[in-house]
Amino acid sequence: MEERIIVIGAGMAGLFTALALARPGRRVDVLERDPPTPTGGADEAFADWNRRGVGHLRHSHAFLARLRNIIRDNHPALLEELRAAGCQEMGFADGLPIVSRDRYRPEPEDEALTVLTSRRTTLELVIRRYVERMAGVTLHSGVNVTGLVGGPDAEGRFVTRGVRIGDDGAEGEETADIVVDAAGRLSQGFEWLSEAGVVFEEESEDAGILYYTRHWRFLPGQTPPERGPIPGAGDLGFIKYGVFPGDNGCFSITLAVPEIEETLRLAVMRPDVFDQICTLLPGIANWTDPARSEPISKVFGMGDLKSRWRSTIHQSQPIALNLFFAGDGLVRTNPLYGRGCSFAAVEAFLLRDTLAEQTDPAARAVAYQAAVDRDLRPYFTDMRTQDRQAIRRARNTLDPAYSPRFKARLMKSFGEDAVAPAIRSDPALLRAFMRGFHMLEPSSTWLKQPSTLAKVLAAWVTPMAFKRRYYPPKLGPDRVEMFATLDLPADADALRLGLVAA
Ligand SMILES: Cc1cc2nc3c(=O)[nH]c(=O)nc-3n(C[C@H](O)[C@H](O)[C@H](O)COP(=O)(O)OP(=O)(O)OC[C@H]3O[C@@H](n4cnc5c(N)ncnc54)[C@H](O)[C@@H]3O)c2cc1C
Structure with missing residues (x-):
């Protein structure tokens, strides 16, 4: 009999889950609350795609080599489509400091260190259209998942049988063999379990920064500036910055300001202040030079950035059966490290392997969480340590009495x-x-x-x-x-x- 998998959410984790799990004999239904993609290409998606479910959609994104390698190895045709849509690839050699370029000897492994960059809307649009064409996968837009169908077994584990959908009294149920919650940072999955009496473990703390992003487009005939000795990304302590090359003649600048720097935070939302800061940073001033490019967006701001680790194992026992989490609903990280989408992709493919290797629902739950812990926890711990240090540094910067030990x-x-x-x-x-x-x-x-x-x-x-x-x-x-x-x-x-x- 055909196995049915329901995926809640068609953001990065939902799309990667579909890419990972689709196979003959299995039906994958991705339920997404937001509207479908607009018609047209990358520019229409950037201008018109209404994604209330993804507040950070128009913030700078870069996609690490781990994510690109997953696409290259599992869906090479998708990588071709991303290239054709204007997504850029920046190899290891492109990032070498000028002072050591003459010492560089290419190695075959350098190909695996290639970053993918584009507006997030472009990457998501291309992956979504690819997923929509995949056999056995159906993407349903405008479907709000409002709860889980199922209940606790004798051992207190929530046995999932499907999801509840719809609003305004028009609720219905969809049954499934497996549910994957890929509903992002505002996912309610763990809260739904909690309402059913399930206890889960969570670690959460502030990332300590706020993110501000503005997009530009090169003027006709203009191209990115030659790389100079000063990099396009850096950390001045009281502000971190980066230029993100995009697709189709676009790029974006992100300024990240420590939470404690309230005066700067409030000022940077103003486009004139944002642009003035850009002119003061030599690594990006030549990008935003009015003779080279023009802004094409307002300044997008984003707070409430957290590092959060949730586990589906409590006291060595799975908290739920036939229910898995992927993406920000499971682990959230500070966007500064550019790892969130890679985490989502890695989790999706770890889930694929877990489902292939195990058939017993409890064994699957344990094996999946163990794989996530093994693969991703070291990065999470490392990022959180760095965040704690950065938060301390930002406070010390303001303290005239501070003297380092x-x-x-x-x-x-x-x-x-x-x-x-x-x-x-x-x-x-x-x-x-x-x-x-x-x-x-x-x-x-x-x-x-x-x-x-x-x-x-x-x-x-x-x-x-x-x-x-x-x-x-x-x-x-x-x-x-x-x-x-x-x-x-x-x-x-x-x-x-x-x-x-x-
Ligand atoms: C400012 C910022 C910048 C970032 N930059 C980077 C970067 O450079 N590189 C990187 O790798 N990562 C970056 N990240 C992290 C990355 O964007 C996230 O990790 C990634 O979006 C997580 O994917 P997701 O699918 O879990 O969530 P999302 O992409 O947010 O998708 C969740 C989806 O679920 C849908 N949904 C939610 N609830 C329901 C429901 N009840 N029913 C139906 N659908 C529902 C939403 O509409 C949405 O489409 C950044 C994050 C932020 C905040």
Whole structure:
């Protein structure tokens, strides 16, 4: 008999779940609350696609090599369609610092370090149209899932038999052998389980930043600026920034501001302030030069960014059977690391393998969560550690009385005087580092290799005169200069927090 799988949500996780699970003998129904794609291409989707369910749809997105490799290996025709729609691929060599380019020797493995970039609307449009053509998959738009059908068994596990759909008293039920909740960060799946008496485990904390994005288009005849010594992404402590090459002559700039920097946060929403900041950052000023490009959107802002890990195992037992979670509903990460869509894709394919390897519902539940823990938890922990450090740094920046302790000074020196010059001078080290960045191996693996660690330590003890050229260039004005240029009060937040006397 045909197996039926219902997927809640046709965002990144829902689409990757369909890509992963579709196979003969199985029917996959993807139920999406938002309207269908508009007719037309990438520009129409960017302008007109109403996606109330994905508040971050028009924020900058880059898609890490791990995600691109999943598409390349499982749906090569889709990768061709993404290229044809204007999505760009940036290889390892494109990201080499200018100071070490002449030392670069291409390796076959470099192909697996390629990033995919486009407006998120473009990537999602192309994947969605591809999924809609897949045999055995049906995408239903305008369908709101309002609950789960099922109930607890003798061991308190929620046995899922389908979903409830519809609003306004017009509710109905759809039965399924398996339900995949891919409803994103606002997914209600765990809450529905909780209402049914199921206890689940969750860790959640603020990412500590807010995201601001604006889109531009190159003027006719204009192209991206030549890469110079100053990178198109950087971290000044009180602001992080990045330029995201897009599709079809578009690109976007994202400014990420620590939550604690309230004055800057409020100002940056204004397009004139956003653009002025861009002119003050040498790595992006040449992109937004009015002679080269023009803005095509307002400034999109986004807060409530969290790192959240939810588990479907409680006290070593599965909390639900025939119900799986993928995407932000399961794990949310700080968008700064650009890993959310890769997490969703990885989870979808881990689910495919779990369903292929196990038939017993409880064994499937345990195996899936174990696979997610094994593969993704190290990245999650690493990102959360970095977020905690960044939150502390942002507060210390505002505190005139702050004086770093020995350990903090040592860690800063290791990052700035060892790791940074080492990876900027040696493409082989950068390659090893990028494998972690792109989630091809745990982020810490590269530094655990004795040969790599030896090179980094050698860079640390190298006298400044011999390594000065490998330090990153000055990325932009410091906080005091930036605030003065923007005519913002530099000490307002320190006053608000009581860090300086009124
Ligand atoms: C500002 C920002 C920037 C980001 N940048 C990047 C980046 O550069 N690279 C990267 O990899 N990741 C990035 N991410 C993370 C990434 O966007 C998310 O991880 C990804 O969207 C998660 O996919 P998802 O399918 O779980 O959720 P979504 O993509 O949000 O999709 C959820 C879908 O479920 C639907 N839905 C919800 N409830 C229901 C319901 N009850 N019934 C039916 N349908 C429902 C919604 O309408 C929506 O279509 C960013 C996130 C943010 C916030």
